[in-house]
Amino acid sequence: MARSPLTLAASVTSALPRVAVVGVGPLTEGASGRYDSAIADLDDGRRVVVRVRGGRPRRRRPAR
Secondary structure, three states: OOOOHHHHHHHHHHHOOOOOEEEEEEOOOOOOOOEEEEEEEEOOOOEEEEEEEOOOOOOOOOOO
8 A cells, every 4th residue: 555645744754853844745657666755845945755665565585
């Protein structure tokens, strides 16, 4: 299940505690990819891209 842009924006406020996110939107090519991405507008005028590995977790191989 893909993460919403708002969920990804929450990670920005966690990583950059002194900034506020004033806008957020999806960053996609319309395809199912390996990463969930969003673009966030910050209160100081900067725009940042948030990218988190998406999709299902990879299966671990059993130890030999």
